[in-house]
Amino acid sequence: MARFVYEAKTSPKDVVRGTLVADNKNAAIQKISRMGYYLLSLEEEAEALNLSQTHKSFFSEKISVKDITDFTRQLSDLLEAGITIAKALDILHNQTGNRRLKKIILDIKEHCVGGNPLSDALSRHPKVFSNLYISMVRSGETGGMLDSILKRLSDFNEKQLDIQTKIRTALAYPVLMSVVGFATIVILITFVMPKMTVMFSDFGQALPLPTLILLGISGIIQKYWFILILFIAGIVMTIIKIYNTPHGRLTIDHFKLNSPVLGPLVKKVEIARFTRTLSTLLDNGVPILGALQIVLETVGNAVIREEIEKAAVAVKEGSSLAEGLSGSKSIPPAVMSMIAIGEEGGHVEKSLMKVALGYERESDEAIKIMMSLIEPLLILTLGVVVGFIVISMLLPIFEMNFLVK
Numbered sequence: 001m002a003r004f005v006y007e008a009k010t011s012p013k014d015v016v017r018g019t020l021v022a023d024n025k026n027a028a029i030q031k032i033s034r035m036g037y038y039l040l041s042l043e044e045e046a047e048a049l050n051l052s053q054t055h056k057s058f059f060s061e062k063i064s065v066k067d068i069t070d071f072t073r074q075l076s077d078l079l080e081a082g083i084t085i086a087k088a089l090d091i092l093h094n095q096t097g098n099r100r101l102k103k104i105i106l107d108i109k110e111h112c113v114g115g116n117p118l119s120d121a122l123s124r125h126p127k128v129f130s131n132l133y134i135s136m137v138r139s140g141e142t143g144g145m146l147d148s149i150l151k152r153l154s155d156f157n158e159k160q161l162d163i164q165t166k167i168r169t170a171l172a173y174p175v176l177m178s179v180v181g182f183a184t185i186v187i188l189i190t191f192v193m194p195k196m197t198v199m200f201s202d203f204g205q206a207l208p209l210p211t212l213i214l215l216g217i218s219g220i221i222q223k224y225w226f227i228l229i230l231f232i233a234g235i236v237m238t239i240i241k242i243y244n245t246p247h248g249r250l251t252i253d254h255f256k257l258n259s260p261v262l263g264p265l266v267k268k269v270e271i272a273r274f275t276r277t278l279s280t281l282l283d284n285g286v287p288i289l290g291a292l293q294i295v296l297e298t299v300g301n302a303v304i305r306e307e308i309e310k311a312a313v314a315v316k317e318g319s320s321l322a323e324g325l326s327g328s329k330s331i332p333p334a335v336m337s338m339i340a341i342g343e344e345g346g347h348v349e350k351s352l353m354k355v356a357l358g359y360e361r362e363s364d365e366a367i368k369i370m371m372s373l374i375e376p377l378l379i380l381t382l383g384v385v386v387g388f389i390v391i392s393m394l395l396p397i398f399e400m401n402f403l404v405k
Helices: 025-034 045-054 065-080 085-095 099-113 118-123 131-143 146-203 209-243 246-258 262-283 288-298 302-316 333-345 348-404
Strands: 002-009 015-022 038-044
Touching: 002 025, 015 025, 015 099, 025 038, 065 085, 065 099, 065 146, 085 099, 099 118, 118 131, 131 146, 131 262, 131 288, 146 209, 146 262, 146 348, 209 246, 209 348, 246 262, 246 302, 262 288, 262 302, 262 348, 288 302, 333 348
Parallel strands: none
Antiparallel strands: 002 015, 002 038
């Protein structure tokens, strides 16, 4: 059996688009004829999706987390107001500014008008809507509370977006300072220093050691800058290639967790994301095994993901979640104790949410601490390097003044 996407006329002016399941293309055509429709086009669903992907521009608009969050909250508000899904999607399609999201909303609407549930329509776009999103929508449809589930989803996405924004905002100043500092150093070494060298050579003066070191570095950069760029690019590409292998990613992520400054922050952010996501899924009726499989997609650190995978296997074999996580070296005992208490009391989702809120607060504090360490360290490093360059450039001038006197 295959799923087909069709476009047909129901009257001289009305055109409908939908999907149906049939053994083959001929069987699908016969079904559409029996429905009394005049067929305009018919494609297998996989082919239709691939075709839509090929028509995308290389510079097509990116759909951000904020776009999905706004779409989810607005859809929740419209459904809560008693508007049908089809009408709500039509309203959102008209008011959405992102052209790519506009096309996706139209496809979702047409799929729903064809008699399919919203979760099935969303699953046609896995790169935009995650398994977490689709599973929660499906549970909302089953329980008849789609509007409240969508509201929880938008709250969840907003919290994740808030954490990402805080991290990006905290890193913006150090990154800007690094770029400006690096550009300043390159300009001094490659443009300013060679001109001063010509002036010193005209006087026939012996140059001090710091100046000679700087001139040597400047000469290497001027002669071999292309090789240096290729060398740095090769190192970066090698690290990326290693990170894309399972063993390499595990090794690098293990190093991240154990690094003195970055490690505590990574651990807190990952635990907060894991507990909040699992709590949200369990609170919306998703079974524990299915929830753990979905959670694995949201965990970014390979070490913590591997520990959760082992816990999922243990739960499948009959153990509790706390017992499954007992062998974890990354998840603190306090978190396991909270989960165990929640399982004993039959409200593990509430315990998980408490852990998430606590670790989100700690993540904010860890970001502030990390920035308080990075900024002075960066300023000190740039100050030492630029200071060395300036002193190396000025030393010959000072010596010339002494000789004149």
